[in-house]
Amino acid sequence: MKKWANLLVTTLSTAGLLLGSSGFSATTVHAATADNTLTDADINAYISRMTLEEKVGQMFISRTPQDNQQVRQDVAKYHLGGLIVYGADFTSVKDAAAFKTKIQSFQDAADLPLLVGIDQEGGKVSRLSDNPVVSDYRAFPSPQQAYAEGGMPEVLKEATDVGAMLRDLGVNWNFAPDADTTSDKDAFIYARSFGQDYAATADYITQVVPAWQQNVAATLKHFPGYGAAIDTHTDFAVVDRTKEQFEQEDLLPFKAGIEAGVDSIMIAHIVMKAVDPDYPSSLSRKVVQGLLREELGFQGVIITDGLGMGAITKFAQEHNDVAVDVLAAEAGNDGIMNNDYAKAIPALLDAVKAGNLSESEIDQHVFRLLSLKRKLGLITKGDLAKKEITSDKVTYDQDAKVARITGTVVDPDLSTGEPIYAKSVDGAPLVETVIGAGGKYEIDVPLTDAKQAIVLSTGMTDIAPLSLTIDALAKAETPVETTPTPTDTGKQAATDNQGKPEPKPVKAPAKKLGHKVVTTAAKKSTKASLPRTGNAKDAALAGLGFMAIIAAFGGAFLLKKHAA
Secondary structure, eight states: OHHHHHHHHHHHHHHHHHTTTOOOOOOOOOOOOOOOOHHHHHHHHHHHOOHHHHHHHBBBEEEEEEEEEHHHHHHHTTSSSEEOHHHHHHHHHHHHHHHHHHHHHHHHOOOOOOOOEEHHHHHTTTTTGTTTTTTTTTTOOOOOHHHHHHHHHHHHHHHHHHHHHHHTOOOEEOOBBBBOSSSSSSSGGGGGGGOOOHHHHHHHHHHHHHHTTTBBBBEEEEEEETTTTTOOTOOEEEOOOHHHHHHIIIIIHHHHHHHOOSSSSEOOOOOOOOOOTSSSSOHHHHHHIIIIIIIIIOOOOEEOOOSSSSSHHHHHHTTTTHEEEEEEHHHHBBBBBOOOOOHHHHHHHHHHTTTTSSSSHHHHHHHHHHHHHHHOOOOOOHHHHEEEEEEEEEETTTTTTEEEEEEEEOTTTTOOEEEEEETTTTSSSEEEEEOGGGGGGEEEEEEEEEEEEEEEEOTTTTTTTEEEEEEOOOOOOOOOOOOOOOOOHHHHHHHTTTTTTOOOOOOOOOOOOSOOOOOOOTOOOGGSSSSSSHHHHHHHHHHHHHHHHHHHHHHHHHHHHHHO
């Protein structure tokens, strides 16, 4: 019995040695679990790789055209940062499913996921009410109405429930709540306000901002406070209140919202005469950068109200058709709410080139917008990762005379089966293979007698290639030379060969693992003719594994037979 047991052990050990005798010298190294946390450094690194056109495009949060194909084309062409949906976007679809499909088609066209905004305040400003089918015939009361029906619990429930509905529809940014305060019931903004005094409105803002932000981004509007001003959708409004009055009254709800961590603040088009008598607040650096950003310390996203509104169009007309989008950026707004991106983006690019607008400030605007997208879960580390080819390791099989390079092609949009090529630095093709799941690749490059500088590429211009150096083929040990005693014939041969170099023996080329090495003469090879990395090694290992299993079963059979 012991004899047969020893035989079984020997058989299994031999099989194990066969399995372990593969030529690659490095063992498999399991990478640590990747950290998918998107950091500020990741965002800044991504911004540093963006073109100026891409950065400026991200600043535009624009009304959605009703030609869906145009929307998709413009989103891709102009690199828009976001879209705004209005009543027509709801009435043009038959149900909620169709609306979500439409929004998703816009997202699919974007390089980076879009911010999708909406004015869903409730009451008289309720886009969801424009197509009851989409909202399942639900009513959307104003904050005043909700408060009258059930106090703050009802107000907060409404914000939470409607926010969840918006998120389900694919809308991620609500331009609410209104932080405007006025006691004048005839004022334009009164019905949209909370309808209470400054302190009560501030308390309302403190509570309702987190309720909205459970599901979507919230926006305080309209900074620095409409008060009893006229409607700037149609006309120009100048507010004569002192700065002290603003600080003690109108700004209280905005300060409360900032302390509550509100995501964004929308700037009104009123002229805050006490701070800047020359420009509407949305175009005033003194208001946007000086008052809101510096004095109040707000670090979130600042966005203009619509620049197509009457107050701004009249201002532009009175100032020689000044480029209001450029003024909005110069004022310090991160987001520009306008539909004229086709002409506004080139104007902003010209302003940067002329030195009137710094690219570093553009970078800061884009950082805040991308940070909001990060908070909403719209972008991930993978979305912002540099599209490139990386290498995990290079292992050498001296017997097969190949270097195996393994790594990852970093591109979230990459499809499995795309080709990856190895070429010499002068462009001569060496070998190709295909990219596997998760962007993983494994490519075997034939070794030569000298080191090789090679380049791995995919053929896609937006994916950075990888340059690396492959070691030379290991030299065989030189045999010890001996001088045999020459025979007469040998003496004659030695005499005949004096002064001539001894010819080198010609060796038959070693077989490659599924490769056909591309020589210098093959530089004109087409993509289809390039050799692909084969799976011969894997097949051999599988065969050895099968042999080991057969050996084990055979040994067990012999043990059983002997025992019987």
